[in-house]
Amino acid sequence: MTTPTVLFVCVHNAGRSQMAAALLERHGAGAINVLSAGTAPADEVHPIVAESMAELGIDLTTRQPRVLSPELAREADVVITMGCGDTCPVFPGKRYLDWELEDPKGKSLAEVRVIRDDIDRRVRELVEELRLNLLHLDSPTNDA
Template identity: 65%
Template sequence: MNTPEVLFVCVHNAGRSQMAAALLDHHAAGRVTVRSAGSAPANEVNPAVVAVMAELGIDVSREFPKRLTTDAVEAADVVITMGCGDACPIFPGKRYLDWQLDDPAGRSVEHVRPIRDEIDRRVRALLAELVPATT
């Protein structure tokens, strides 16, 4: 069986997509290949995102925003967009999901924490679909 590949995309790849990628990578423990990218990458990951992820023991301090490429979309089995609008290329045969989530840009840790928690809930549900638990 092939390892499923998931690509998380948002505009700046500094908040939502970084949290989603880190959470899925953490929960999947190697059972899913995970990438994230942005249509207009920022210079750094949002410091509030780094802080709320550290609360869960997940270190994203060394991550950096990456530019969305056609190759990344082509390689993915599932592409999850988070407010990138029409900037994400569409390829036939790919599964696309659009997660409507608040943008953590410019928000405090207290405001980013519930965004992280909602992403975590969605990531866990996605993982259960992609890699059903074996008994």
């Protein structure tokens, strides 16, 4: 069975992409490789983002934002962008999704929870879609 790799990209890799990566790691249960990066990485994950994720039992305090590189993008089967617009480079041969999400930077905890829960819903849908694709690819009746 092929293990898909998903790359989440936002500008600073300090909020949305970090939440999405952590949630996909949880919901994917090891069946999906997860990466995240930013086009202009921050020095740390936004503290309010880490606080909102801690409510779900997920620790982001040790995660370090990293820069999006061509090497990192090459590893991905699916690239999900989150608000980086034209600053997100396009790498040929990748499946792209753009999740329009508010930037949690400067938001209250209540506002970040709404963003987190929206990301969680989207991640769960992505996990289901990737599982269905894997089942189809692994099906003995598949003539592909």
